[in-house]
Amino acid sequence: MRKLIGVVVFIFGLFMGQSQSNDNPTAWSYEAEKISDTEYNLIVKADIYEGWYIFSQFTDENGSLPSEFTFVKEGEDYELIGETKESATITEYSDIFEVEETFFRNEAIFTQKIKLLNPEVTQVEVGLFYQICNEVCIPKDEVFHISLTGEAAVIIEKEVDERSKELGEALIVDLKNKDLLVEGDRDHVDEKTGMWVIFGLGFLGGFIALLTPCVFPMIPLTVSFFTKQSENKSRGVGNALLYGFFIVLIYFLLSLPFHLFDSVDSQILNTIATNIWLNIAFFVIFVFFAFSFFGYYELTLPSSWANKMDSASTKVGGGIGIFFMAVTLAIVSFSCTGPILGGLLGSTALADGDVATNLTIGMVGFGFALALPFGLFALFPAWLNSMPKSGGWMTTVKVTLGFLELALAFKFLSNADLVGNWGIFKREIFLGVWIVLFVLLTLYLFGILRFPHDGPKQKLSKGRKITGLVSAAFSIYLILGVSNITNLKLLSGFPPPHFYSVVTQESDCPLGIDCFKDFDEGVAHAKKVNKPILLDFTGWACVNCRKMEEHVWSESDIYPILKEDYVLISLYIDDRKELPSDEQFDFKYKSGRVKEITTVGEKWGTFQTLNFNAASQPYYVLLSPDLEVLNSAIQYTDRDTYKEWLKKGVSNFQNLTMLK
Structure with missing residues (x-):
């Protein structure tokens, strides 16, 4: 729980504390105090700017993230004697986490006693993860190279041999x-076009998510809450628009960690996207997602997460409260949006170009589609009367998505086979699997195949019949492709190559x-x-x-x-x-x-x-x-x-x- 809340606070910190995050409100110093020929105290000190604070290593595990040290080559060059000691701390009750939290103000001093195992060691590398907080919390990482001799520490680069x-x-x-x-x-033009395509796919994914049982019923309830509970109509509209903005912001921020990979190695995202075992993992995950859409089990995040977010939105109020309401929506709708977001992640991993940028654009498109009705219906509340009623059609949407998830799952299995040069999942086998999937989808749409959460048999709607005919036509198209009667150019890039x-x-x-x-x-x-x-x-x-x-x-x-x-x-x-x-x-x-x-x-x-x-x-x-x-x-x-x-x-x- 605390890690999820910590991430949410971090996301909010990025948004609300952008002007402050460029300057680190701490000044770090460090030294080694010699005790004997083999024993030293490693001392790390932080001077903390007024109004800011850093959490202790020993703050309550159900609260904010604690400070955490990493001692490089511990057990190899030296051993730790006892735990890392701290200077005086402050303990106060947190209304958000409902626990006693321990932290430092003004100054923090950490002391760790070590005993050398290798007498040749002259410096120790220490890593520290911590949060520096004011109205927001900003996660930080520091690396200290502490000299044991009093001379300046030398950062040693790895050398390569002559060969x-x-x-x-x-x-x-x-x-x-x-x-x-x-x-x-x-x-350049193609790049821009590709970005709009990715945005469009994200928007389409978000629009489909709107039609699922997890999200669709939330629209009139949420809009009514803002328009009826606010002091006046304009305030209600403003709150609803802010709520929509926060939805977009949340999905945008969820994509940011992927950009960190690209700063490490320009090829790393390609390596991740084409990794054999990662593609197999995607295959398994997408099959898991698909069967949740088929109704065999419910895919949900712990209800306590949503309860915490809902509680925070009530206690905090104002713009921050609305932000937590948006986070609550993201959590409670995960059973429907999770598999779609997984598909979006998979699609951007399959796309060419900058995977992280593609994912950000797709996530913004997804969030925009989710947020759009909340803003529009707040501006034009009369439109709520024309919304279709919830019903069995939403189950049809979920099952159809389940088949699409399965189709995409086999694309990842095909990737693993191609990259690994296994020679198992050849072009004809891939197309054969897709033919079976879309024939089954056709049978479902025409009411012949049924799933656990299907209601009593009813007359097929016009939309379901049309979708069934499209699925049947696509199945025939695939069959003609396997028979080499048509070239399947519409699917270029998805089946394995002709050779x-x-x-x-x-x-x-x-x-x-x-x-x-x-x-x-x-x-x-x-x-x-x-x-x-x-x-x-x-x-x-x-x-x-x-x-x-x-x-x-x-x-x-x-x-x-x-x-x-x-x-x-x-x-x-x-x-x-x-x-x-x-x-x-x-x-x-x-x-x-x-x-x-x-x-x-x-x-x-x-x-x-x-x-x-x-x-x-x-x-x-x-x-x-x-x-x-x-x-x-x-x-x-x-x-x-x-x-x-x-x-x-x-x-x-x-x-x-x-x-x-």
């Missing part, structure tokens, strides 16, 4: 005319085009045949990569250019195949950070970042065999733009050859 240095240097290639890569702005088939294929390259999956081998071949290079940064689980291959590369006026005029080098950023042991190494960035390169995907992902300052897929570069850039880099785009881009690359290569 790693050589392999790392080999990743950096000498590109000529590199400035041409960023000329033009063809990707990943139970039918033996001549090539494991897109569309059967001869390709190289190693940069050096491809460049050597390009020099031999004197052709320009199409460098294709792609991924097994990359949806837009498949769309480009099946919608653009397959076009009759583009395919011959790719097959005859270029040497294709396809580098799979999410390939989790381990490199041979003699090719694995540690790469050290200029910042001093060291990254272990153990898989094919890690190698090519680092290669892309170092040489092209990019981390997205698809990402296309045109090069001469001598590594001269022939045109600006391009990403996901339309067929006409891509065709002209390819032709210009050929023309520039021919001009370059003539000059030589």
Whole structure:
């Protein structure tokens, strides 16, 4: 409970205390006090600005988050003697948590006695997590390098061996005319379009969530509360709009932690999104979500969480109280919104580009759709009379969502199979599973298949019949696709690629085009045949990569250019195949950070970042065999733009050859 409340307070702190969060209202100092040749007191002191306070390590576990120390290499270089002691603290009763909380004002001193196990140790690294609070609480992390000798502590960077240095240097290639890569702005329009698509998907998810039994009945109740309980109509409308704003804010803030990953490593979100075990975990979670929508069990957060939020909203009142009311809505509606948010997270993980940014945009769209009716009905309360009544149609919405969750679940299982190169979940098997799912959905919509929470049989509504016909048509479309009667271009990127088939294929390259999956081998071949290079940064689980291959590369006026005029080098950023042991190494960035390169995907992902300052897929570069850039880099785009881009690359290569 305390962790959830702590997170909520942190979120509110980010919103309300933004101007204060830039300055840390503490000044830290630290030293080591020598007791004997092997024993020391590590002393960490905080001077706390007036009006602020820090929680003790020993504050009540049911209240705010305590301060927490981490002693690096404890048990290896030294051992702790006793617990970390504290200077004088203050204890007061908290109305929010209803417990006695212990904290420091003005000054906090922490003392930890240690005994050295390694006599060569001259400094100790200590980490501290704490909350600094005033009207809001701001979580902080500190790292202290405490010298035991009185000399300045030295932060030691990890060194790499000579073999790693050589392999790392080999990743950096000498590109000529590199400035041409960023000329033009063809990707910019596509990026904006993609963002609007992600926002639209989030909005659609939020709109669907509105139609579920967890949210729909809340709309008239909440709007009536604001309009009838307020002093006047304008105040009621203002409160309802503020409530809607806080709903959007909550879902926006829930996406922020994902941005922290991107600051660690530009490839880390791609690594997470294409991790085999994470994709399997997504598969299991989505199946779990689906069966909750089918009515076999209820997916809820602990009721005590909602009770605490509701209690806080009543006690605090005003804008803060309305914020806690919005948090309460998010908690009590989780059984319906949770699986939809999971689908949104999964969809952004499958999308190309910046996963964290996509998720934020999608979450804002989701929150906006949820908030919109509360604001509109507050402005136009007469519209409440025209709202449809709650009923069995909401159960139909949930079950339909359950089938869609299952369909998405198998996409994650397919990703794991592709990235792991298991060869189990081939294209025909994937499509066969989807056919079964949508046939079952069709049977449900026409009343033939039933689930536990379905009511007595009634006459099918017009909407249910139309949805059933759409599902039936989609099932037939899938069957025609498996039979190769149609090309399933509408689904490009979701099923495994054509070459990943139970039918033996001549090539494991897109569309059967001869390709190289190693940069050096491809460049050597390009020099031999004197052709320009199409460098294709792609991924097994990359949806837009498949769309480009099946919608653009397959076009009759583009395919011959790719097959005859270029040497294709396809580098799979999410390939989790381990490199041979003699090719694995540690790469050290200029910042001093060291990254272990153990898989094919890690190698090519680092290669892309170092040489092209990019981390997205698809990402296309045109090069001469001598590594001269022939045109600006391009990403996901339309067929006409891509065709002209390819032709210009050929023309520039021919001009370059003539000059030589």
